Amino acid sequence: MPTFRLNGSRLLEVDIAGESFKALNGSMVAYTGQVQFKRQGMTGGGGGIMGAVKRKVSGESVTLMDCTGSGTVYIANEAQEINLVELAGETLWVEASNLVALSSSVKTDVKFNGLRGMSTGQGLATTVATGNGTLAITTDGPAIILEVAPGQPLCVDPQAYVCHKGQLQQDFITDVNWRTAIGQNSGESFQLRFQGQGIVYIQPAERQGGVDL
Amino acid sequence: MAQLEQLNGKMIGAQITPGEQVFARKGAMLSYTGDVQFVPSTTGGAGMGGFVGRMVAGESVPLMVAQGNGNVLFGHGGFQTKIVQLDGVNNLTVEADKLLLYDGSLQAGTQFLAQNGGMRAVVQGQMTGQGLFTTVLSGVGNAVLLSHGPIFEIPIGGGEVAVDPQAYVAHKGNVDVKLDASVSWRDAVGKGSGEAFQLKMTGSGTVYVQASERKIS
Numbered sequence: 001m002p003t004f005r006l007n008g009s010r011l012l013e014v015d016i017a018g019e020s021f022k023a024l025n026g027s028m029v030a031y032t033g034q035v036q037f038k039r040q041g042m043t044g045g046g047g048g049i050m051g052a053v054k055r056k057v058s059g060e061s062v063t064l065m066d067c068t069g070s071g072t073v074y075i076a077n078e079a080q081e082i083n084l085v086e087l088a089g090e091t092l093w094v095e096a097s098n099l100v101a102l103s104s105s106v107k108t109d110v111k112f113n114g115l116r117g118m119s120t121g122q123g124l125a126t127t128v129a130t131g132n133g134t135l136a137i138t139t140d141g142p143a144i145i146l147e148v149a150p151g152q153p154l155c156v157d158p159q160a161y162v163c164h165k166g167q168l169q170q171d172f173i174t175d176v177n178w179r180t181a182i183g184q185n186s187g188e189s190f191q192l193r194f195q196g197q198g199i200v201y202i203q204p205a206e207r208q209g210g211v212d213l
Numbered sequence: 214m215a216q217l218e219q220l221n222g223k224m225i226g227a228q229i230t231p232g233e234q235v236f237a238r239k240g241a242m243l244s245y246t247g248d249v250q251f252v253p254s255t256t257g258g259a260g261m262g263g264f265v266g267r268m269v270a271g272e273s274v275p276l277m278v279a280q281g282n283g284n285v286l287f288g289h290g291g292f293q294t295k296i297v298q299l300d301g302v303n304n305l306t307v308e309a310d311k312l313l314l315y316d317g318s319l320q321a322g323t324q325f326l327a328q329n330g331g332m333r334a335v336v337q338g339q340m341t342g343q344g345l346f347t348t349v350l351s352g353v354g355n356a357v358l359l360s361h362g363p364i365f366e367i368p369i370g371g372g373e374v375a376v377d378p379q380a381y382v383a384h385k386g387n388v389d390v391k392l393d394a395s396v397s398w399r400d401a402v403g404k405g406s407g408e409a410f411q412l413k414m415t416g417s418g419t420v421y422v423q424a425s426e427r428k429i430s
Binding site: 007008010011026027028029030031032033035037065074076077078079 | 361362363365367372373374375376377380408420422423424425426427
């Protein structure tokens with residue numbers, strides 16, 4: 001298995017010895033040794049025709065490349081903070097725009113989540129990662145990791161949401177009233193609510209886009 | 214030699230005494246105390262040759278000279294800064310847009326890439342958007358690099374180090390730089406990995422890389 005290691009908070013170093021891992025297209029900043037980079041044909045949404053259709057429809061466009069060879073690869077994206085998340089057979093839901101690298105042993109798929117994505121500018125779908133391995137998640141500013149326990153639901157701003165894992169049920173709540181209609185809203189008309197047991201990662205910055213109410 | 218001090222990740226303090234000069238990116242002065250003059254510089258401290266070099270190079274980053282007696286604060290666009298010391302033995306090669314300031318005691322020149330790598334290097338500049346000229350600093354003194362996100366150093370010696378041209382900031386020492394293009398049919402049809410061009414570095418020295426692929430303007 002390739003070793004994922006952080007150098008500071010914004011640079012990821014991955015050691016490979018004849019193995020491969022997946023990284024965001026174009027995110028390599030330097031490498032030593034012999035490494036090849038090849039764009040993946042099928043990424044997210046599973047393989048085959050269905051996978052291609054899902055990606056097309058959902059716009060969940062995480063274009064990854066395979067990095068294969070022996071040496072050390074340095075990965076960074078827009079000087080954003082990088083966080084390592086270990087998966088041991090669990091499932092991680094993550095925004096495609098926050099994914100920068102992952103072990104080849106982790107499988108990614110695209111799941112639809114309807115209105116939530118459309119109104120928050122994140123597309124209609126989210127990426128689901130499963131398996132054993134490591135994922136490198138980027139956040140705009142240091143990540144804030146929040147725990148959710150039964151009986152204590154957590155609400156987060158969809159534009160600050162990054163990823164979550166565990167036994168969590170996610171729903172989308174709106175607080176649209178007459179003030180929203182006349183443009184006198186608080187800027188917090190949509191929220192994501194998590195219930196159950198697990199952890200949620202958010203970033204201290206709000207993505208732009210989506211329906212601006 | 215002007216005294217430089219790293220005040221925080223993004224600001225540099227320079228103490229200038231009479232007879233000293235600091236060349237800085239035009240407009241990079243944030244504040245100063247004392248009696249300091251800022252004069253636009255067309256030559257970059259390299260005499261007439263430098264002027265011609267800069268003219269031909271179409272350098273898009275104008276410089277100014279700070280001189281007098283006082284303390285000056287420098288910074289630009291909220292980008293990270295890093296002081297690099299030159300000992301007179303090793304030269305520093307840096308992209309013009311990633312150079313915040315340098316000591317007047319250093320000699321600056323523009324290097325035409327083709328001097329090193331022939332036509333291949335000319336292609337390199339055009340394909341990577343780096344331009345055909347880079348700034349070379351030599352002598353004893355300090356220079357300050359600018360970067361988007363922190364700079365990290367990769368030692369060069371022994372094996373080859375490959376760097377994304379967009380993340381490349383500068384390099385120091387006796388380093389041979391070569392552009393490697395692994396352009397395949399995938400790139401031609403827009404299905405490339407985004408890593409078709411790499412700067413391959415060999416020799417002995419250090420390469421400075423930023424944790425981002427953004428250009429500084």
